Amino acid sequence: MKKLKKIMNFNTYYWLIKCAKPYTGSLFLIFLLNILLSTTPIAMAIVSRQLIDLAVEKDLKHASMYIAIFSVLLLLQIGLSGVSTMITTRVSEVMGNRMQREFLHRLYSIEWSALNKYHSGDVLTRLTSDIGNIVGVLVSIIPNIFSLGIQLIVAFITLLYFDPMLAAFAFVVGPVSVICSWLFGRKLKKFQHFIQSAESRCRAYMHELVRHMLIIKTFEHNEISLKRLSQYQQDKLQWVIRRNNLSVATNFVLSSGYWVGYFLAFGWGAYRLSLGSTSFGTFTAFLQLVGQVQGPFSTLSRTLPQVISAMASAERLIEFEGLEIEEKRKGPALYSSEILGVCMERVSFGYKREKQILSDVSLTVNPGEIVALIGASGEGKTTLIRMLLSLLQPADGKIYLTGKSNRLRPVSADTRIFFSYVPQGNTLFSGTIAENLRIGCPNASEEELIDSAKVACAWEFIQSLPEGLNTMIGEGGLGLSEGQAQRLSIARAILKKAPILLLDEATSALDHQTEQAVLENIRQLRPARTCIAITHRITVFDICDHIYRLSEGILLEQKADTFHSRRYANG
Numbered sequence: 016m017k018k019l020k021k022i023m024n025f026n027t028y029y030w031l032i033k034c035a036k037p038y039t040g041s042l043f044l045i046f047l048l049n050i051l052l053s054t055t056p057i058a059m060a061i062v063s064r065q066l067i068d069l070a071v072e073k074d075l076k077h078a079s080m081y082i083a084i085f086s087v088l089l090l091l092q093i094g095l096s097g098v099s100t101m102i103t104t105r106v107s108e109v110m111g112n113r114m115q116r117e118f119l120h121r122l123y124s125i126e127w128s129a130l131n132k133y134h135s136g137d138v139l140t141r142l143t144s145d146i147g148n149i150v151g152v153l154v155s156i157i158p159n160i161f162s163l164g165i166q167l168i169v170a171f172i173t174l175l176y177f178d179p180m181l182a183a184f185a186f187v188v189g190p191v192s193v194i195c196s197w198l199f200g201r202k203l204k205k206f207q208h209f210i211q212s213a214e215s216r217c218r219a220y221m222h223e224l225v226r227h228m229l230i231i232k233t234f235e236h237n238e239i240s241l242k243r244l245s246q247y248q249q250d251k252l253q254w255v256i257r258r259n260n261l262s263v264a265t266n267f268v269l270s271s272g273y274w275v276g277y278f279l280a281f282g283w284g285a286y287r288l289s290l291g292s293t294s295f296g297t298f299t300a301f302l303q304l305v306g307q308v309q310g311p312f313s314t315l316s317r318t319l320p321q322v323i324s325a326m327a328s329a330e331r332l333i334e335f336e337g338l339e340i341e342e343k344r345k346g347p348a349l350y351s352s353e354i355l356g357v358c359m360e361r362v363s364f365g366y367k368r369e370k371q372i373l374s375d376v377s378l379t380v381n382p383g384e385i386v387a388l389i390g391a392s393g394e395g396k397t398t399l400i401r402m403l404l405s406l407l408q409p410a411d412g413k414i415y416l417t418g419k420s421n422r423l424r425p426v427s428a429d430t431r432i433f434f435s436y437v438p439q440g441n442t443l444f445s446g447t448i449a450e451n452l453r454i455g456c457p458n459a460s461e462e463e464l465i466d467s468a469k470v471a472c473a474w475e476f477i478q479s480l481p482e483g484l485n486t487m488i489g490e491g492g493l494g495l496s497e498g499q500a501q502r503l504s505i506a507r508a509i510l511k512k513a514p515i516l517l518l519d520e521a522t523s524a525l526d527h528q529t530e531q532a533v534l535e536n537i538r539q540l541r542p543a544r545t546c547i548a549i550t551h552r553i554t555v556f557d558i559c560d561h562i563y564r565l566s567e568g569i570l571l572e573q574k575a576d577t578f579h580s581r582r583y584a585n586g
Contacts, residue, residue: 027326030333034114035153041106042158048099049162055092056303057170059085064300071295103154111150115142118332124428126339127406136219141335144214145328152325156318177300206258208327213251220247341405341428353418354382354543355433355514357403362412364398372398374568376412382419382514383543385534385558387550389573390565396549397439399565400517403547404431416515435508437521441500443492448477449484451503455510463510470536471506472529473499497524505533509540518548527552534558 035042062085069078122130122138224240287293359378365371372395380386388396401407402414405426415423416430424430435455443451452464459467464484468474476499480486492500501524508516516537522530534555537546548559556562562573 027329027333031149031153031326031329034110034149037113038106038110038154041102042154045099045103045106045154046158046161048095048102049158050165052092052095052099053162053166054169055088055095057166057173059088059092060300060303061173062088063303064294067299068294107150107154110154111146114146114150118142118146118335121335124340125335126341126408127401128408129338134215134219136217136222137215139222140211140215140218141328141331145211145331148325148328149332152322156321156325160318160322206254206261208331209254210251210258211328211331213247213254217244217247217251220244353514354545356380356382356384356417356545357515357547358415358417358423359399359402360413360415362402362409362414364395364402364407364409371410371568373402373409373565373570376565376568376570378563378570380545380547380561382417382545384560385538385546385548387548387556387559387562388565389549389551389562394565395568396565397519399570400436400519400547400549402426403515403517404434404436433513434515434517435511435513436517437501437504437508437519439520439523441491441497442504443488443495443500445488445490445493447482447485447487448480448503451488452484452507452510455507456512459510464506467506467510468503470509470533470540471502472525472532472536473502473506476502498526498529501525502529502533509537509544514542514545516544516546518546518550520549520551522548522550522552522555527555530555531558 062081066078066081066085069075069081119142221244224244284293288295357378357380359376362373362376363371364373376399388399390396398407402409403426405428414426416426416433417423444454449461449464452467453459455467456463461484465474468477477483477486486494488494492503495503501521505518505521508518508521522533525533530552534546534548535558537544538558548555563570564573
């Protein structure tokens with residue numbers, strides 16, 4: 016019973032039913048078409064019986080009528096097959112697209128720290144391969160199983176009417192093959208889990224190889240990367256071979272059962288034909304009907320493992336439903352037009368409990384101020400930014416948004432609307448410059464695009480491009496310099512018009528004059544923006560209202576004249 020429960024995970028079945036529910040009407044239509052397609056051959060067998068017997072008796076007048084009926088049934092089957100394929104294809108695409116959108120929607124709502132434990136290649140495999148397996152079962156396999164059941168019942172009743180002994184021969188081996196298939200299902204499901212995991216590792220590594228092609232080429236890492244990929248592929252191949260070997264053995268048993276039943280029926284029909292107790296037409300119909308009884312058993316035996324494998328894919332998606340969802344907090348209303356500040360009270364955080372990255376950090380950034388955050392790499396500056404965005408939650412302490420009205424609101428997932436963020440690295444998408452900028456504000460006019468580009472000191476080079484704002488750029492800003500890509504990222508953030516702007520090494524590729532110009536332009540924005548900038552450039556400190564240094568988990572304010580004196584001493 017425990018083994019049966021492991022195979023028949025009813026929670027997974029309920030989840031699959033929930034996925035299919037929006038398409039009940041379409042799936043029911045596919046089911047009806049499959050029933051017609053599966054019962055039409057039975058009708059053709061009955062018609063062929065009459066046709067052959069009339070031909071043997073040389074009754075061509077009545078035989079021609081059955082030829083016409085047979086032709087209509089044949090055309091009906093061809094037409095129904097085409098219609099069924101069209102509907103199945105459409106429903107498969109629509110269902111797959113919807114499941115992908117819903118899965119992505121769930122990913123967007125999951126706590127960032129929980130989601131970050133999964134490699135993007137693994138997530139992509141679940142988003143494509145696993146969803147494809149599930150859609151195939153829901154749209155094709157399951158309706159086909161039900162229609163095969165109807166076909167089996169109708170064919171068996173028809174065969175039973177003609178010859179009970181023949182029906183027994185055709186039926187005797189079928190249930191055994193289905194039971195064997197079901198028993199093999201648990202092992203096939205286990206193999207499917209391993210195969211999908213191996214596929215995830217392969218896809219994740221290939222994704223990294225393509226993404227970091229420049230590093231691969233410049234470090235001449237070609238052979239080593241190919242060798243490592245080969246190891247991942249070999250691991251996947253071993254599981255695929257093991258599953259295939261089990262499938263071949265299963266199919267051998269099932270096929271043997273099918274042909275045993277077929278030959279028993281064939282021998283019995285030939286024996287009765289030799290005794291003259293049956294006609295050639297009836298014998299021909301017998302052979303066709305035996306196939307209609309044995310065929311469903313054989314097909315069911317092969318499709319049940321596919322259903323069980325799809326359950327493995329479903330369990331991989333259900334795994335994400337168990338991840339922690341971002342908390343939505345209710346608080347006093349804030350408006351994006353209000354100038355906001357930030358307050359951190361005794362905040363501590365560590366990715367591991369035994370090692371704190373931030374210890375008892377307190378920070379107050381008043382509305383409209385520009386603040387510089389400095390410190391060595393790995394000290395937790397980016398972590399602090401992620402906590403402001405509520406991507407990470409503090410172990411201790413509180414973080415608030417503040418306004419001139421003295422209202423406080425704890426930062427959470429729903430306060431991200433008040434932040435614009437420029438992360439480290441190149442974060443542009445493939446598409447036009449205008450499309451990239453409008454990520455910050457989808458309904459922005461061309462004039463607003465130009466204004467934000469001017470603030471980021473990007474409009475001059477955009478004008479020089481062949482298509483201006485409509486110039487196509489490649490993945491990661493391919494076709495642009497690092498400095499141009501950074502300025503577009505800043506323009507995108509400015510276009511959002513959020514009251515708080517977070518810059519994480521966002522000007523690292525700019526010369527110091529351009530960097531100063533960008534920050535001066537940000538200071539001149541109206542309404543004013545609060546800006547927290549992670550930077551290593553002491554040349555921009557004159558623009559900042561405060562400078563804070565993060566070192567060994569401690570945040571302290573640093574006086575600007577300290578840096579000036581050091582600069583003059585070194586000069």
